[in-house]
Amino acid sequence: MSGSPVAAAGDDRLAGWETVVGLEVHCELATATKLFCGCPNRFGAAPNTQVCPVCLGLPGSLPVLNRRAVELAVRVGRALHCTIRPSTFHRKNYFYPDMPKDFQISQYDEPIDVDGYLELPSGRRIGIERAHIEEDTGKTAHLGGGGRIHGADRSLVDYNRAGVPLVEIVSRPDMRGADEARAYVAELRAILVASGVSDGRMEEGSLRVDANVSVRPIGAERFGTRCEVKNLNSLRSLGRAVEHEAARQVALIETGERVVQQTRHWDEVEGRTSAMRSKEEANDYRYFPEPDLVPLAPDEAFVEAAAAGLPLMPADRRARLAALVPHEADGLLPASTADQVATTVDLGLDDLVVAAMACGADARLALARTANEAAQTPEAARRLDPQAFARLVELEASGSLSATQAKAVLAELLAGGGEPEEIARRLGYEALGSGALVDALDAVVAAHPAEWARYLAGEDKVAQLLTGQVMKATKGRANGKAVAAALAARRG
Amino acid sequence: MSGAGGPRPGAEGLSDAASIASRVRSGELRAADVAEQVLGDVESRDAELHCFNLVTGEAMRAAAAEVDRLVATGADPGPLAGVPVALKDNLCTKGVPTTCSSRMLEGWSPPYDATVVRRLVAAGALVVGKTNLDEFAMGSSTENSAFGPTRNPWDTGRVPGGSSGGSAAAVAAGFAALALGSDTGGSIRQPAALCGVVGIKPTYGLVSRYGLVAFASSLDQVGPFATTVADAALLLETIAGHDEMDSTSLGGPVPRLTEALRSGVDGLRVGVVRDFLADASADCVAAVRNGADVLSRAGASVEDVALPELLHGLSAYYLIAPAEASSNLARYDGVRYGLRVDGEDVEQMNARTRAAGFGPEVRRRIMLGTYVLSAGYYDAYYAQAQRVRTLVARAFARAYEHVDVLLAPTAPSVAFPLGAKTEDPLEMYLADLFTIPSNLAGHPAMSVPFALDGQGLPVGVQVLAPALGEVAMLRAGVALESGATPGARGPVRPGAVV
Amino acid sequence: MAVELTVAEVRHVARLARLELSAEESVHVAGQLSAILDHVEAVRALDLEGIPATSHPLELVNVLRADEVRPCLTREEVLGGAPAVEDGRFAVPRILGETP
Structure with a gap:
């Protein structure tokens, strides 16, 4: 397929086709220690210095489950509107040098979180099939052959990451196209960060995404054959990979070929996916209940304690903010206002707007100044005194300051704080009293x-x-x- | 070589652990002298028996010196002060090779101690060394050791049983007053019976498995060997109790085991497992019947019980244990520790390493376990075996509505000649027929040396009890011991029997 | 009914289990495994409809530890038993397949 126009194809080539996406997101949990031992869960340490008999899989070692990891998994479940249920651990058996025990402890048919959803800023709900707890693997570096697995002559393994707690969040195939897939991951990331579950750093591998992509003619009910695309390290690569993979599948079908269900690897440099070399037996994981662990049956008290202090999720915050600003006669929010709401929540500035409104600021103006101006320097905006901001908004609303003047005062406020009236005077706007x-x-x-x-x-x-x-x-x-x-x- | 003119530990061998500890603690016997006697004895006689894969003489002498120092300063040297203990070589010992009698782990030294080892050392015990076993505890004769078989001290032409054959034989030979083994399907009780010593498989979860190299995790349990029931109870009490490193370790207080020894069996309700008698040799059946009489005379009530479901245990076990083992032994892949045989790529390296590092029985069980877990067979084999496990547990529950303990043969026969069963895996598996149900249910069971057969070989009787029923089990065990044939228990000298 | 494991099945299982097996051994092992499976056939035939599976003898639930850091092994302890080490890491021959 190399040399075909597929790699360069964009959405315009997919006229008449719908791209269906389901995502599996692996999220490293922000615990102090690993899932089954007391080794630090820390990124960036010297190789093989964060390991003990348990996470090195030494003979005789046994796993003991980290309470905090379970609590964070419960928070994930709550934040994604899942049912939190009794769960068990299984062993997923396969040989790979980055797995110290040559099996992975994971939740299989009885995961802790099931049947939830995530609401995108667009208002669309994406179903969450499940979220389960599992352990991470070590890291393998390939030497020779340019650092890629193919052509390498040997590999080196570091087990610092082995045993780091993960939740794998599996969506339903509810997304339609690359943009929505990106929006989902962005929203999920915001939820995980807000919940204190993860630091959300995709570049450090805290969040890793696999995409199941299929295409079908618009209007068709049956899903097409899907391919799983791995190695998506950023929102950008996710978007590109989905677009590319969808185009590849459409091109196949349109030339009378079939899409073969397989796992494909996204090459960021080449901008294309390629089939991964996998063994024919690779999918016989021989799952069976992990005999070294006992079942997890969180009672209501445990769940409530774990979920305690969970802040409002982005969708709830958007709803809260949207409810405060004037709607159109038809009861809807103007599209531009909806965008401002999304931006404000995305940057964590909704509390500022809400607080300013509580101080009497005009809702629409406070939102506009936040989403358009304060949003340029979100760090500073999050430190802004809501009362001062509210007074600034009122100066503008009352006509004491022109829009241009208000923006200038706001810039000063963001840069160094202070009182808006004083800044206005200093800038020579005091005559406007x-x-x-x-x-x-x-x-x-x-x-x-x-x-x-x-x-x-x-x-x-x-x-x-x-x-x-x-x-x-x-x-x-x-x-x-x-x-x-x-x-x-x-x-x- | 004994200290201060005090009595030497048993002229025919070692005296029991309780006596040694008591005399060492009082200063009457020096731990250093115990160590020297044991090391000298092992040096002169273990070449033939091969109880030990490794004798840790220097560490033993150092431990003995520390015990003697504590005694001299008036500090408490621990309940097992100066008692020589042998460790099955599948228990991790920090900085000391732990081989599981496998080429795979030859030369590997763990960087940590098993919990039971830490508890033993803290109690003042002197570790003699690491004992031979069937490779990775898979076997019933200790012939599956990569380092050669252990011989039965009662008759060196015979096997000591297995898989903890080295530990059982070490106690029987007087090389150690106590030993630790592990029991997955009978690997403590069967060799105990064949070597004429006491062996206990505790309730699952009573003793920590942390640092026990896993064979089948849902069945494995560490337990004691001793020459007397009292010593076995003492050792069990020392190693038992919750361990935060083992998720399957039970909380709650450890039953007061040594106190149970004086309770007698008056009023104890004993059931004889009738279904096992048909498959045991006449000597083994007679021992059970005579044992029941001993208990009855001591005040227990005895009845026969029918538990035919238990006979399905063997088949379930030979599906469940290999399945778990196939996963537990996956980690021996030539990457992190132990043997590596080079290959073109990592898969070939893995496969060559594992083919070379594992013996035939281990390879066979890994393949069997892999097969029964593989796609399409899980329900027919593994899941079905787990349902049989429920069946066995229910059968036991039914019995324990009427009785406190059950009596059964430990093994179908006395010690068999070396090589007698090595060609036929199935024949060897049958040696565990009577011991397996307790593992499946997680229940405690023990073997008590009770009689001698016509050739003078020891015959054990098994006492089974419900979960955490160790007290009742030990009450029956002590009573059996007191009614046992004189000379039916170790220590023995080779050639002492004809 | 007799269970007959084919040599092909044995070779597949050996591959799954990462055990190099000669053709001769495969035949031998096929016979032995068939004999064992034949023996457990009685159990397979039992009607255990409605009997729940017991995967573990204990009825414990929720065994959890506090999220507190414990000492790690030293690098020497970690790598001390390794067959091949390079640059503080475990060295292995080239890997042909991607992680599944």
Whole structure:
């Protein structure tokens, strides 16, 4: 297939086809120690320095389950609206040098979390089939042959990562296309970070994604044959890989060939997937119940304690924020506002907006300034004093500050904190105080009695002249809208 | 060579552990002298018997010196002070080779001690060395050792039983007052019976498995060998109790085992497992019947019970144990420790290493276990065997509604000649027919040396009890011991019998 | 009914179990495994409908340890028993298949 146009194909080649995606996300749990022993769960240590008899699989060693890992798995279940149920561990038997025992302890037919969902910012719900606990493998480096497995002459194994606790979160094939797959992982990552379950670092392997991709003609009910794509190390590679794989499958079908169910490897550099070399017996894992562990049956007290302190999830936060801003007459949120809500929650700035509203700030304006301006420097925005922010929003809403001025004051607030009124004065916007505006207006009316009379008589276009005079008198520091409003008010 | 003119440990061999500990603790006997006697004895006689894969003389002398130092300073040297103990060579010992009698692990020294080893050492025991076994504890004669068979001290032409044959023979030969073994399907009780010593398989979970090289995890249990029931109880009490390193370790207090020894059997309800008698030799059946009479005379009530389900245990065991073993032994792949035989690629290296490192019986069981777990066969074999396990447990539960303990032969026959069963795996497997059900159910059981057959070979009687029924089991065991044929138990000298 | 394990099945199992097996051994092992499976055939034939499986003799649940760091082994202890070491890691011959 190399040399075919498939590798360069984008979504436009898939007219008439629907891409179906289900994702398996492996998430390293943010515990202090490994799943079955007291070795530190830490990234980046010198090779083979974070191991003990248990995670090295030495003869005679036995696993003991980490309570915190179970608690975090419970939090995952809660955050994904799963049923949390009694579960057991099995052994998944296969030989591979990165597995110290040559079996992996994993949950098989009785996982801890089942039947949940994740709500995307678009409002679409993606079903979660299950989330189960398992141990990670070690890391293998391939020497010779350019560091790739093919062509290498030997490999070196580091077991520091062996036994690190994972949850594998398996979605239903509910996603349609690369964008939605990316949105799912982004949302899942946000949920896992918010739950304190994971640091979410894809680049360090804290989050690893395998994608099951199939295609079907739009309107068809039956799923196509799927391929599992591995080695997706970023949202970008996930999106590219799904697009590429879907295009590859469509090209196959359109040329009369069949898609063969297989596991494929994503090559980020080449930008294509290729079939993984696997042994014919590789899928006979000979699962059986792990006799060295006892079943897990978390009771309600355990589950409640584990889930305690779980913050609002992004979808709930979006809903909370959206409920606070004015809706259209049809009860819907304008698309631009929905985007602002999503951005604000994504950056963790929704608390700022909500708090500012509680201080009396205008909802739509507070959201706009947050999503458009504060969002540029999210770190600083998260430190912003909501009261100060609320007062700034009110200065703008009341017309005391122009939009341009308000943005300038906000930039100062973000850069160094302080009081918005003081910053406004320092920037020379203090004349905009309503007292100063009234004084200037008095002077202009007194100096232009004829024009004022015409305005009073209903000649609206004179307002422009009067406003210009006010602006002149205030050396341009007045807010045009505020002046117009003041004129209108004086006319009665 | 004995200290301060005190009595030497048994002129015919070693005296019992309780006596040695008591005399060492009182300062009457020096631990150093016990060590020297044992090491000298092993040196002169173990070349023929091959009880030990390794004798740790220097460490033993150092441990003895420490015990003597504690005694001299008035500190408590522990309940097993100065008692020589042999360890089955599938128990991990820090910095000391642990081979499982396999080429696979030849030369490997664990970087940690098994929990039971730590407890023994803390109790003041002196470790003599690591004893021979059937490779990875798979066998019933200790002939499956990569380092050659152990011979039965009662008759060196015969096997000591297995898989803990080295430990059983070491106690029978007087090389150690106590020994630890492991019992997955009878690997403590059967060699105990064949060597004329006491052997206990405790309730599953009573003794930590941390540091016991796994054979079949849901069946394995560490347990004691001794020449007397009291010593076996003492050792069990020392090693028993919760271990946070073993998820299957039971919590709660350890039963007061040594106290049970004085309780007698008055009112104890004893059932004889009728279904086992048809498959045992006449001597073994007679021992059970006579044992029942001994208990009855001592005040127990005795009845026959029918438990035909137990006979299915053997088949279930030979599906479950190999299945678990196939997984437990996967880690011996030539990557991290032990043997490596080079290959073109990692798979070939794995396969060559495992073919060369494992003996035929281990390879056979790994393949059997792999087969029964493989796609399409799991339900027919493994799952079915697990249902039989339920059947066996239910049968026991039914019996224990009426009786406190069960009596049965330990083995179908006395010690058999070396080589008699090595050609036929199935024949060898039958040696575990009466011991396996207790492993399947997780129940305690013990073998008590009770009689001698016509050739002067020891015959054991097995006492079975429900989970955590060690106290009742030991009460019956002590009573059997007191009614046993004189001379039916070790230590023995080779040539002492004809 | 007699169970007959074919040589092909034995070779497949040996591959799964990573045990190199000569053609001659395969035949021998096929016979031995068939004999053992034949023996357990009675158990396979038992009607155990409705009898639950016991995978473990204990009825313990929720055995958990605190998430507290314990000492690791030293690098020397970790690598001390290894057949081949390079750069602080375990060295193995080339790997042909990807991790499943």
